[in-house]
Amino acid sequence: MRAAALDFEAVRRELDAVLASLLFARSEQLSRLLRFLVERHLEGRDEELKESVIAVEVFGRKPDYDPRRDPIVRTEARRLRARLADYYAQAPGARARIELPKGGYVPRIQQSVAEESDRRPDVLLKNDRLPGRTRRVAALAIALTTVGAAPLGWWVFARDASPIPIAVLPLENLNHVAADDYFADGLSEEIIRNLSMLDGLAVRSQTSSFVFKGKPRNIRDAARQLGADYILEGSVLRAGQHLRVNVQFIRAREDAPIWIGRYDSDLTDIFAIQDEISRGIVNSLRLKLGRGRRRYETSVAAYDLYLHGRELIRHSFSGFDQSVPFFEAAIAKDASFAPAYAALAIDEAMRSGWLSDPAPSLARMRTASEKAVELDPLSAEHLTAQAIAYARDARWREAERSFRRAIELEPHNPMPRNHFALEFLEPLGRIEEALQELRAAEKDDPLSPEVYQRLANVLIVLGRYDDAVAYTMKMPPDSSLTDTWLGRAWFFQGRTPDAIEILRRKPSPSAYLGFVYGRSGRRAEAEEVAAHLEKPDDQAIAFAGMGEKDRAVAALERATSLGPLRLGRVLVYPEMAILRGDPRVKAVRKKVGLPN
Numbered sequence: 001m002r003a004a005a006l007d008f009e010a011v012r013r014e015l016d017a018v019l020a021s022l023l024f025a026r027s028e029q030l031s032r033l034l035r036f037l038v039e040r041h042l043e044g045r046d047e048e049l050k051e052s053v054i055a056v057e058v059f060g061r062k063p064d065y066d067p068r069r070d071p072i073v074r075t076e077a078r079r080l081r082a083r084l085a086d087y088y089a090q091a092p093g094a095r096a097r098i099e100l101p102k103g104g105y106v107p108r109i110q111q112s113v114a115e116e117s118d119r120r121p122d123v124l125l126k127n128d129r130l131p132g133r134t135r136r137v138a139a140l141a142i143a144l145t146t147v148g149a150a151p152l153g154w155w156v157f158a159r160d161a162s163p164i165p166i167a168v169l170p171l172e173n174l175n176h177v178a179a180d181d182y183f184a185d186g187l188s189e190e191i192i193r194n195l196s197m198l199d200g201l202a203v204r205s206q207t208s209s210f211v212f213k214g215k216p217r218n219i220r221d222a223a224r225q226l227g228a229d230y231i232l233e234g235s236v237l238r239a240g241q242h243l244r245v246n247v248q249f250i251r252a253r254e255d256a257p258i259w260i261g262r263y264d265s266d267l268t269d270i271f272a273i274q275d276e277i278s279r280g281i282v283n284s285l286r287l288k289l290g291r292g293r294r295r296y297e298t299s300v301a302a303y304d305l306y307l308h309g310r311e312l313i314r315h316s317f318s319g320f321d322q323s324v325p326f327f328e329a330a331i332a333k334d335a336s337f338a339p340a341y342a343a344l345a346i347d348e349a350m351r352s353g354w355l356s357d358p359a360p361s362l363a364r365m366r367t368a369s370e371k372a373v374e375l376d377p378l379s380a381e382h383l384t385a386q387a388i389a390y391a392r393d394a395r396w397r398e399a400e401r402s403f404r405r406a407i408e409l410e411p412h413n414p415m416p417r418n419h420f421a422l423e424f425l426e427p428l429g430r431i432e433e434a435l436q437e438l439r440a441a442e443k444d445d446p447l448s449p450e451v452y453q454r455l456a457n458v459l460i461v462l463g464r465y466d467d468a469v470a471y472t473m474k475m476p477p478d479s480s481l482t483d484t485w486l487g488r489a490w491f492f493q494g495r496t497p498d499a500i501e502i503l504r505r506k507p508s509p510s511a512y513l514g515f516v517y518g519r520s521g522r523r524a525e526a527e528e529v530a531a532h533l534e535k536p537d538d539q540a541i542a543f544a545g546m547g548e549k550d551r552a553v554a555a556l557e558r559a560t561s562l563g564p565l566r567l568g569r570v571l572v573y574p575e576m577a578i579l580r581g582d583p584r585v586k587a588v589r590k591k592v593g594l595p596n
Helices: 008-020 028-042 053-057 072-090 121-125 132-144 154-160 177-195 206-212 220-225 267-284 300-315 319-331 339-351 361-375 380-392 395-410 414-425 433-445 449-461 465-472 482-492 496-503 511-519 523-532 535-545 549-562 564-570 574-581 583-590
Strands: 096-099 110-111 164-168 201-204 230-239 241-253 255-268
Touching: 008 028, 008 096, 008 110, 028 053, 028 072, 028 267, 028 465, 053 072, 072 096, 072 267, 164 177, 164 206, 164 220, 177 201, 177 206, 177 230, 177 255, 177 267, 177 300, 206 220, 206 449, 220 230, 230 267, 241 267, 255 267, 300 319, 300 339, 319 339, 339 361, 339 380, 361 380, 380 414, 380 564, 380 574, 395 414, 414 433, 433 449, 449 465, 449 482, 465 482, 482 496, 482 511, 496 511, 496 549, 511 523, 511 535, 523 535, 535 549, 535 564, 535 574, 549 564, 549 574, 564 574, 564 583
Parallel strands: 164 201, 164 230
Antiparallel strands: 096 110, 230 241, 241 255
16 A cells, blocks of 8 residues: 555554564564654655665664675564564454565555544543653644544654653763773763754753762652653673663653663674664654754774763863863864864863963864864754854854754753853843753753853842852852852852851962952952962952952953953953943953954
8 A cells, every 4th residue: 555545643553553562662673673664654755665775774784785795684674574473463453554575675554444433532642651741732633633634643743742851860880990981971971962862852961960870779769850751771881892781761750661772782883872772762752763863973993082082071170171182082083073073162162261372272163163063064062062163253143043053953952052151142241041041951951060050150140149049059069169159149148258258268269259358348358369360350350349440451451362252251240340331341342352
């Protein structure tokens, strides 16, 4: 029967029923093959159902696949025919029947005349494996089909329904060697990244999920803290060039797995494993891979260097300096590996914020960001790297366009929103908008210290000191900014002695301690702090506290080499209120490309 004559909804319901059966639920490879064949057929793309295409798209083989040397497609097709025959032997009353004729890969689908009751919305609602929000929109989709609208596949209600919140807990490193943690952590982060690209999912960020690293697992409690309906957890064991990955996808309210994946293969199959994990989750939730699917190929050596670099960034600000050689080495190994360019670009952008001479770092940032977007223009991370590069060069219009495109592509990825607030909205003084973006980022990264820190800072700028204090209390006590942000908020609340006490706890005097000393009349101590400050923007803050406008402006003029982002953020701080409206500050802003 030709696809055009089929009741698409009925066929897809039948496909879902087959995949949910015991014969297919534990066979990821056969399930993936069956879904691919049926969906391409329903899309009218039978010409793509040939051995070479199936090998690449379903089984992750390379484009130069040779079926004479690797018969996997024919072997799995034979297994699929037998499995379908077994299924229908146990389900003689099925309204549709999916078969795979011998000698080809185009499925044959037969349908009996459907009774009206089979087309009512409540039939699909009986499928308890669909989340409640999806079932509700599914009912609407079927109702529209019933009254004569064009056939609507389940992709419609997966797309239109509210995204399903899920979280990926860090995979356990079964080697139990700290030096190997980078690989397990990197694989966890890559799974999060891949899932974040998929429509229909709201994936909690790595920074929140990694709060649970090394802690006893309580699925319901983790899900509650992360605001997730489903949890992916598992383990990874790497032994030389061999890799073993076990994962299970758990419905949190029942603490019961709905899909299990076990992979025992060569390290070279790492990308195929990530892809299969994404497919397993998507299939178990009745979603569709769709536009968001992203697949990169690179050498094991390049990927290993890339993961090393990512691991260094996760731990401290100093990691941005240490990780640069790893990303550069990964690019040297594989000049076509786009994620390494994006990581290098963002790395250099962050480093340039504190280097005394940021010019070389900024040059590398521009080159890397352009290459990342050239290789993959549909990645939110790559577009974010490009946007930061534009912002560093005060190309505000281009920067905003790239930031908004990144957020449009991955609305539940907090990374573009964080950088949009920090590298664009805050320097331009659009603080309420920055707060909105950070609130949105917090929903998908609810336990992130970085989001707490940025929210606290923005709330201080807005004069909402009670809220700022509340967020600093959520930050880790050992964070370098916890005491600083709390001291600032306390000072503006009128708690000057408390502010001085906590700011003095820092190992080296800060600009904000100098500011508070100056504002509270302790001039000698303020001057002593200012004498120890090396960065001109820090000096400007201390001088502003002492009421020294001329010295503060002179420091800002020395700080113009730091660029518009760093200077723009300082100028919106309440500590700099004394300089607002000063024509010399307007000249400084113009020099670095900040609008007045």
